[in-house]
Amino acid sequence: MEPLILPSITDYHTIDIYEAHGGYAMLRKAVGMKPEEVTDEVKKSGLRGRGGACFPTGLKWTFMPKQTEKPKYLCVNGDESEPGTFKDRQIFECNPHLMIEGAIIAAYAMGVKTVYLYVRGEYNKWIRMVQKAVDSAYAKGYIGQNILGSGFSTDFFIHRGAGAYICGEESSLMNSVEGERGYPRVKPPFPAQNGLWGCPTTINNVETIANVPLILKMGWEAYAKIGAPKHPGPILVGVSGHVNRPGVYEMPTGVLLTEIIDKYAGGVPGNKKIKAVIPGGSSTMILRGENLTGVTMDADGLKAAGSSVGTAGMIVMDEDTDLIRVITRITAFYHHESCGQCTPCREGTGWMHKILKRFESSEATQADIDLLLDVANNIEGNTICALGDAAAWPVQSMIKQFREEFERRVLDARAPVAAAAGG
Amino acid sequence: MSETSRQRIEELKKRYQQPQSVVLEALWMWQEEHGWVSEEGMREIAGLLGVPAHHVYGVVSFYTMFNRKPVGKHKIEVCTNVSCMLRSSDRILNHIRERLHIGVGETTPDKKFTLVEAECLGSCGTAPMMQVGDEYYENLDEAKVDKILNELK
Numbered sequence: 001m002e003p004l005i006l007p008s009i010t011d012y013h014t015i016d017i018y019e020a021h022g023g024y025a026m027l028r029k030a031v032g033m034k035p036e037e038v039t040d041e042v043k044k045s046g047l048r049g050r051g052g053a054c055f056p057t058g059l060k061w062t063f064m065p066k067q068t069e070k071p072k073y074l075c076v077n078g079d080e081s082e083p084g085t086f087k088d089r090q091i092f093e094c095n096p097h098l099m100i101e102g103a104i105i106a107a108y109a110m111g112v113k114t115v116y117l118y119v120r121g122e123y124n125k126w127i128r129m130v131q132k133a134v135d136s137a138y139a140k141g142y143i144g145q146n147i148l149g150s151g152f153s154t155d156f157f158i159h160r161g162a163g164a165y166i167c168g169e170e171s172s173l174m175n176s177v178e179g180e181r182g183y184p185r186v187k188p189p190f191p192a193q194n195g196l197w198g199c200p201t202t203i204n205n206v207e208t209i210a211n212v213p214l215i216l217k218m219g220w221e222a223y224a225k226i227g228a229p230k231h232p233g234p235i236l237v238g239v240s241g242h243v244n245r246p247g248v249y250e251m252p253t254g255v256l257l258t259e260i261i262d263k264y265a266g267g268v269p270g271n272k273k274i275k276a277v278i279p280g281g282s283s284t285m286i287l288r289g290e291n292l293t294g295v296t297m298d299a300d301g302l303k304a305a306g307s308s309v310g311t312a313g314m315i316v317m318d319e320d321t322d323l324i325r326v327i328t329r330i331t332a333f334y335h336h337e338s339c340g341q342c343t344p345c346r347e348g349t350g351w352m353h354k355i356l357k358r359f360e361s362s363e364a365t366q367a368d369i370d371l372l373l374d375v376a377n378n379i380e381g382n383t384i385c386a387l388g389d390a391a392a393w394p395v396q397s398m399i400k401q402f403r404e405e406f407e408r409r410v411l412d413a414r415a416p417v418a419a420a421a422g423g
Numbered sequence: 424m425s426e427t428s429r430q431r432i433e434e435l436k437k438r439y440q441q442p443q444s445v446v447l448e449a450l451w452m453w454q455e456e457h458g459w460v461s462e463e464g465m466r467e468i469a470g471l472l473g474v475p476a477h478h479v480y481g482v483v484s485f486y487t488m489f490n491r492k493p494v495g496k497h498k499i500e501v502c503t504n505v506s507c508m509l510r511s512s513d514r515i516l517n518h519i520r521e522r523l524h525i526g527v528g529e530t531t532p533d534k535k536f537t538l539v540e541a542e543c544l545g546s547c548g549t550a551p552m553m554q555v556g557d558e559y560y561e562n563l564d565e566a567k568v569d570k571i572l573n574e575l576k
Binding site for chain 2: 071080081082083084085086088089114120121122123124125155157159160161162163164165176177178179180181182196197199238239240241242246247248278282313315317321325326329330333336337339
């Protein structure tokens with residue numbers, strides 16, 4: 001498949017080159033359609049969110065009220081902070097106009113007058129790149145008042161975060177835009193009813209939004225035929241860890257994980273065996289290397305394998321990897337990033353980390369395995385937002401898939417000599 | 424806060440329903456000018472936005488990128504999250520520690536460098552990596568780190 005989101009065209013990030021390849025023609029097309037026709041195209045295309053939850057994008061747009069006195073908002077989520085995820089950064093760098101065009105089309109479809117692009121604070125360099133693109137789009141009349149003479153007006157502002165993973169959660173993101181601490185909100189009410197400043201708001205991931213002009217360009221029928229039928233379209237897969245060519249690769253959904261590792265990412269250094277793969281960012285359930293056969297990168301494929309697509313940020317680990325160290329590091333992350341609102345997550349992530357530290361230093365007991373699982377089970381589903389689940393899933397799946405690693409550390413604990421040799 | 428920043432804050436207020444939304448950007452401006460965010464800064468920003476000072480404090484203490492005490496001229500943030508860990512970020516971190524003779528969270532006596540561990544910075548495909556200021560330094564090894572540290576004035 002020819003790359004659509006990240007085409008290899010020199011200087012594609014500049015507006016002149018983007019326009020020369022048909023850029024902003026879809027915005028022109030969209031404003032000539034009825035807003036609900038645009039939403040319908042997106043709905044029929046089968047596009048599902050690329051931020052982690054795989055929610056149908058067009059359906060999400062229909063949740064926005066049509067008759068309302070209140071201003072409506074679109075937040076484009078570029079907070080990208082899930083460990084193993086580095087795809088939105090590629091869009092900011094290589095194809096910012098596709099995202100901007102998509103956002104303005106989405107704004108038109110939903111009657112949004114202000115778009116906020118939320119970008120993590122660390123990406124300041126990329127914020128400047130995108131701002132340059134936004135400025136040039138304003139100058140050409142693609143953003144602002146009376147866009148392309150259609151009578152439709154919308155603004156596009158970048159909102160810079162300041163270091164908080166939780167702000168990628170949609171309600172935290174809105175609180176952050178409001179100048180609050182990034183605490184998640186209780187749902188319902190959902191953002192489409194009660195979002196920014198109590199007004200109807202939709203939050204879409206950067207990559208999701210970048211797909212919108214592609215749908216209009218090829219038509220929903222053609223788009224729906226790309227990749228996995230129930231989760232179609234191009235997808236940016238980030239591959240990191242023990243591979244020869246780590247990086248972001250664009251492909252249709254539904255590609256075999258083994259093909260992604262071997263063909264796209266050049267296989268494992270030293271031809272080592274794969275011990276484990278985290279398929280979609282650190283919160284997705286870990287898979288055993290020997291169970292990868294036939295598993296595909298799409299919602300159904302990964303669900304059947306006992307995991308999920310998440311952000312499609314694959315972390316590959318070879319046979320020599322210390323998985324206890326991996327899960328301890330992941331849990332340290334969620335402990336650090338827990339916002340502290342809900343007790344199960346605030347306390348539980350810390351407890352899990354403490355127990356895992358015992359395994360890491362071979363001081364754990366057999367009972368610690370069940371204790372760890374018990375804590376994880378009591379976080380899952382008991383918090384306001386999904387961070388609690390995101391912290392519990394890797395621990396639960398690690399114990400399920402690699403219980404022997406934990407047990408070995410328990411045995412190690414009883415035999416200090418073996419512990420020194422193990423590690 | 425400089426006059427330019429004050430004017431910029433006034434402009435940014437127009438982008439939102441409430442002036443409070445500008446708090447992060449105002450804090451960024453303050454940190455840019457002073458290197459860290461003091462209580463004086465928080466009070467001044469509170470005044471400019473018409474929000475209570477304790478609100479600004481609450482925001483500052485929530486977001487990790489605001490320095491609540493002075494840091495070195497160059498804040499070195501080494502990512503040690505999984506993807507970087509799998510590609511030996513601990514070696515990079517140890518190398519910097521030994522070279523600068525400081526621990527994580529510490530600043531060199533000449534106030535030039537502060538070393539911290541960072542969570543995933545979205546550079547997993549080019550691991551191991553570190554961020555200094557706005558700049559990302561990727562695919563690091565010890566020699567590359569030495570070169571970068573020598574070049575940072």
